[in-house]
Structure formats: C-alpha cells, structure tokens
Amino acid sequence: MKAATYRGPSDVRIEEHPTPEIEEPTDAVIRVTHTAICGSDLWFYRGQEDYEEGAPVGHEPMGIVEEVGKDVRYVEPGDRVFAGFAISCGECEFCRKGLHTACPNGGFWDGPGVGGAQAEKLRVPQANGTLVRVPDRYADDEDTLEALLPLTDVMGTGHHAAVCADVEAGDTAVVIGDGAVGLCAVLASKRLGAERVIAVGHHEDRLELAKEFGATETVSSRGEEAIEEIEELTYGGANHVLECVGAESSLETAATVARPGGSIGYVGVPHVEDPAFLEPLFFSNASFTGGPAPTRAYAEELMEDVLQGTLDPSPIFTKTVDLDGIPEGYEAMDEREAIKVMVNLDE
Amino acid sequence: MKAATYRGPSDVRIEEHPTPEIEEPTDAVIRVTHTAICGSDLWFYRGQEDYEEGAPVGHEPMGIVEEVGKDVRYVEPGDRVFAGFAISCGECEFCRKGLHTACPNGGFWDGPGVGGAQAEKLRVPQANGTLVRVPDRYADDEDTLEALLPLTDVMGTGHHAAVCADVEAGDTAVVIGDGAVGLCAVLASKRLGAERVIAVGHHEDRLELAKEFGATETVSSRGEEAIEEIEELTYGGANHVLECVGAESSLETAATVARPGGSIGYVGVPHVEDPAFLEPLFFSNASFTGGPAPTRAYAEELMEDVLQGTLDPSPIFTKTVDLDGIPEGYEAMDEREAIKVMVNLDE
Incomplete structure (x- = not known):
C-alpha cells in the first residue's frame, strides 16, 4: 500500500509500504478515507525535530474498518471511524480520568512499529479504546465527515486549551495564535459560552475566519503593542488565556496579559530556550495548564455538536489533496498558503 | 531609629535611619517586636539579586501599633499586629479575590519609600488592609507570637503551595525542598488532611523536623535517584507536588514526578536558565500554579489554628537574635547553620 513517508527535511514522498495486518487481538485495520496534515508535522518537515527517515507520517486518521482482531467489540468491518493522535486503551487510570494521552497501554502514531495516518491503510492498536465510531446515519455524509475530521486533533486541541484555561459561560477569553x-x-x-473572544494573530485572512468562528475582537499587532492592545481590551489583563502556538514570544505574551490569578491553557509544545515568560507567570499567580490534548476524551461531546449542526470546524481546511498530493500539501502548509490541508483519499 | 541595611553582598549592617512617621491617612507606624530573616533575603545577600545599597531590609513584621493615620479604623495604638510581605488595600478586585500580592494599591516592603521590617520601627501603608490584629487575649503570649510570626511569610507560602497543588483530605503530597x-x-x-506527605530534601536534620511536622516519608537522595524513589513511593507519580525551592533541578524533579493530570504548586521564584522542566511538564498535562503567596488571604484561617493550638510552625526558628545580632543571623542562614532566624527586638 502507499503511504506518505519522511525522507528528510522538506522531503515527504509517497512510497510503497507493507500492507498493515492485524497483529494483536485488540487491533483493527482501517482503510483511510480522510486524513490531514498538521501544523505539528511541520516541525519535522522543517528539520526542527528529529524524525526517523523512511518512517510513515500523519496522525489524524478517519476511515472504514476493514478487519478487526478477536478482542475488538466496539467496531466491526464497514464502520466509519476516526481516531485522535493518541492510541489509548480506554480502561486504565488515565483513560478513565480523561487523559488518554497518558495511557500506558497506548502511544502515538509515529511510535515504533505503528504506521502513519497519511496512508491508504492503518493498523489501529487498542481499537476498542482508540477508535470513535461515526453513527451510521452520518457515516457517508461528506459534509459531516469533513466537520468531524478536525476532532482527530486540532478541534480537540483547541477545546483542551479552553478547558485548561477554565473558560466558562460569560467569560472573556484571549486566544493567542491564528493557526488551525x-x-x-x-x-x-x-x-x-464565552461572552467575548479576542483572537490574536498575524494573518488578516485567518483573523477573518476567527471572526466567522465567533471572535468578538481581533488583535494583529506584535510584541509590546499587542500586549498593550490586549490589556486595554481586557481592562488590565485576561482571566482566560489560550496559548495555541508554543513559541517563546507567544508564551511571553500569554504570561504577560494573564490577569493576576487567571488561567492560561497551553497546547503548543513549548519550543523555548529563554524562559523569560516564567517571571510574569510567577508574579501574576496565573495557573499554567496544558499538554497534548486527550482528544479521545472530548470526541463524543464534540461529535454530538457536529451532528446537531452547532459545530463546524471544517472551514480550517483551505486546501484538499489526494494521497499523491500530500507532498504538495506539506509545501502549501509550509509556505502558509493553506491554514490546514485535508487529504481526501476517496476523491 | 536603627534598621538592618544592605551595604553589598554579605554585608548587612545596623545603621541609623530616620524614624518613620505617618505620611498618608491610611498609614500606621508600628514598633517592631519580632521579625525574621528569610531564605529569599539570601538572594541579595549572596549577590544573586540586585538590591539598592543603603536600603533597609526585611519583610516579616510583627509589632505594636504606635500611631495611626486618620483613615485607619482596623487597628489602634497598642494593638499587637503582624503583616505579610505584601502591602495590600483589602478592597480592590485582587484583595477581594484573595490575591493580595497583586493589589494595585499595595506593593512590597523593599519598594521605594517603604522601609524594611528588620528595624525598630516601620511605617505600614494601607494599614486597614495590610495589618492583621492578634486578639488581645494572645497579644502578649510569647509562644503564640512565635507561632504566629511565620504567618508573615513562610507558613502562608507553604500553605499557598498546598492550595496551588490542590491538596485535599486523603491526598498524597510530595513536598520538594526542606527549607523553612x-x-x-x-x-x-x-x-x-493529606494522608501521606513525602518530604524531599538534602538535610537530615531538616527532614527530621519534616517528620515532626507530619511527613510520613522522606527522600534525601538527589537527581535521578530521588525521582525513582519518589515514583516508587507514589506508584508512578504524585498527583500533588509542592515545589518549594525555585531552582532548575527542583522544578525538573517536580515536573518529572508529577502524575499525568496532577497539580504542581510552586512558590519559589523560578531561577531558571535552561527550561528543561517544560518538556515533562507539558507531556504530563500537569497544572503548574503558583507565585508570591497572598499570605494576607490566609492569615485569619491559619491564625485560628495557631490560637487553637493545632498549628505551630515555630520550630523552624532554630536561632534567635536581637536587632544588633541581625548580621550574625544572615551569616547563620547563609551557612545553613540555622533553618530560619527569628529577630526578637524585645529580648
């Protein structure tokens, strides 16, 4: 089968890999119908993170179950399913706690012996816990599938930022970062239920989309100027800050604009050499909570809203490619021509 | 009047300063009867932090009110009082929220125009909000006063660490740091109400005191070995970690031993160049909350326990000096001969 494969910085190719098979009784094998390219894939694509040469890539799988191991009871062949970027058993302490990314029986798609989701087929370990089944009624509705696809990662991650920042009805939230x-x-x-959402970013087109998504205000300036603008909009600082980048500058902005005693949710892997943000963080007594989002924990709740028609993150996909178009998709993301690229293998 | 004065690294002298007077109608002037030398005073004493030469030092005042401004109604001359290391108005958003260290009308004792507490007298701005009155019945009981003195800083700070780490009845807490x-x-x-408290430090005598204070286990090894020991004692990681040092190594230990989804409370000013602790912190999804402790917020609650006889932190004072003995007190703290030094000006 064909799979997108890492060959070095700026070099992702479609190559032939062995077709995945059931290895454990808890495995499923799915035919991937939809997947995506993630902002976090750009770390290895840009050579800013190590990645094994020749390894498959991608961690946002949606597809049709082809085969299941004998201990898999939650899904059966023919089911439309998706999975988050983490593999999880669904029954350990951490899965029960809603922290599936810490499952000791799980792992991540780029781990040893596990495939990548940007491929024709994928072996899914711990299928009972890892997979989310799309109800039959919606299983072939393309609009619904495209709205569900972001639940594999970015929508769950954005939700995690909001949960970690303690956002509740009536609050004012500051979202730092205008990526997916x-x-x-x-x-x-x-x-x-936030009353006000202030979106902070550097790209006018993305901030426009933020407004369509419900942002009441946008801030496009940088550094000190952005901080002043946010502080003015929040009457001195925000009680709820969602840090969605992970860069030094965005962490510093987040820590500086947090109101004393406020909550910062952060979901971008911190890429920090100079930890200057720790000083404003400490002196504001703001909480700093985040990590890899347990998207599996949020899947049912978010899917419910998608099915009801009250949640649709699919406009983040500004470009769609087929399997062979994946290298072109990476380029478009790298050059910021696309916010996020969908890979539709059925097209 | 005489006051301990910073003259450079390792050089604190008792010098003559102008006797403080009421400057604002919200001021009080107190005669200091008890104060202390703080671990955080060692930062400037060791030249690791800038401090104005000739400025008075100390931030843990207890004394007798001598004079009050016309808007002070909470205390009157003759009252025994103490104050935290922060000046606070008691009526702004942040004081109402219990975050007196963020009071925009307040400040800290070492700020411009404000005296130090290691002195014969002290002007107390925002006296209504800043001062805590000791009930008359206990106002001259030396044992009670010595047990109350740590509420000016270290007891409130230790409590803040526990609050930030979400410690509740039945929990297992890991306390990193065996200083005051x-x-x-x-x-x-x-x-x-913690069921188990694991104290982590490097000094056998202090860990002994930790046991007297209720620690159920102690860990005195360092680095990797300490981490392994804590992880074994906590069956894989602690849900409640209290980081009471602020050094790179202790932050890394805290982030590493935190159980996924756990809570880290940190109260030592982070002195960090290499932010390696951010990686385990992120991947554990542990919350990281702390800052300068709003000791004023906790004063009544902790005082109540001291007066009931159920709380007595005074054993942390392993040396007592008079005003002229303050330079010797700094030396003893610097050389770790004393855990914490009390200054008793009435002796």
Missing part, C-alpha cells in the same frame, strides 16, 4: 488550533480554540471558547 | 517554606508546606499539607 487557535481558530478551533476560538470555536471551543464560544461553544463553552 | 518546604517544612511549612509539610505542615500545610497535613493541615489540609
């Missing part, structure tokens, strides 16, 4: 995760964090904040 | 704050964090954790 930041835009989903705007949607998540509105969905949790 | 760490020891008070042990007391605070027990007081909040």
